[in-house]
Amino acid sequence: MIPYGRLAFTLDDVAARAGVSLSTWRRQHHAAFTAAVKPLPGSTRPLLYDAAQVDAHLNGQPVPALPEEPHGQDLLTDAETGAVAGLSASTIRADATTGLIDPGTELHGRRWWTRAAAEARAGRPAQYKGRTPGAKDRAPRRTAPDARVPEVAAALAAAENGTGPAVTAAALAARYGVSTRTAERLVARARTHTA
Known part of the structure; x- marks a missing residue:
């Protein structure tokens, strides 16, 4: 989740903000940084960090806390959007292509949806409801009889x-x-056919 009104940085952005290359950052500064600054909740591939927390750490100041109150404009991943809407992440992605939810925003190589869009999607019924409870069509499908068996x-x-x-x-x-194996099966079925 990217909180509303906050910027998010990747590790490349963090290293650039510190004025060093990414490899230098990883060798010299990454361990201390990850001990002090945690990634934004739900961010994976790439890990994202709050810009205010990054700047505070780089300036040697205490790292501020993230906002705790949810806001309608918080940006959520597909999994977080699904959790709010009561759907799976794959359903959220499918709904974005079919227009049941807005297409979201592309940021840092992935798609994000607002909390308000997720809450609005939670109020609408799913397009596919799945199997009706008590359905009677669970019997195995019938196959046409093999004319070779008789x-x-x-x-x-x-x-x-x-x-x-x-x-x-x-x-x-x-x-x-x-x-030959299929012929052996025909023989076995023919023996049960006569029995």
């Missing part, structure tokens, strides 16, 4: 009676143009 069952019966040749998986594979 043929193989008849060939097996003829082989047992001595009126037909022996049924082998290799012969069935050649006859139907399938693998």
Whole structure:
């Protein structure tokens, strides 16, 4: 979350503010900085830091606290927006593309939404409500019967009676143009078909 009226800095910005390169910053100053200044809540990739806190640390002053009261113009990540709206982060991103929530603001390589937009989205019903409670369509889908199974069952019966040749998986594979393993499955299903 980026609090309303506050600037956010990446580590590149912090190093530039200190007047050193990022590699020098990481070698010489980063450990002391991260001990004193915590990233803004919810910021990841990149980590963001409050500009007022950064400036206070660089000037050797006490680090001021972040505002605790939520404001309607606070900028929230997709996950934070989803938490306020009672939805998942992926739903927030999808809603932004379909117009159910405003498209947000691009900042520091990611999209942000205002707290007011998240609260407004919480009041509207979801476009897709999911499965209706008590739905009866949970049975497995029916598949069309395999026409080869009765043929193989008849060939097996003829082989047992001595009126037909022996049924082998290799012969069935050649006859139907399938693998030997599929032919073995046909034989197994034909045996249960006759039983």
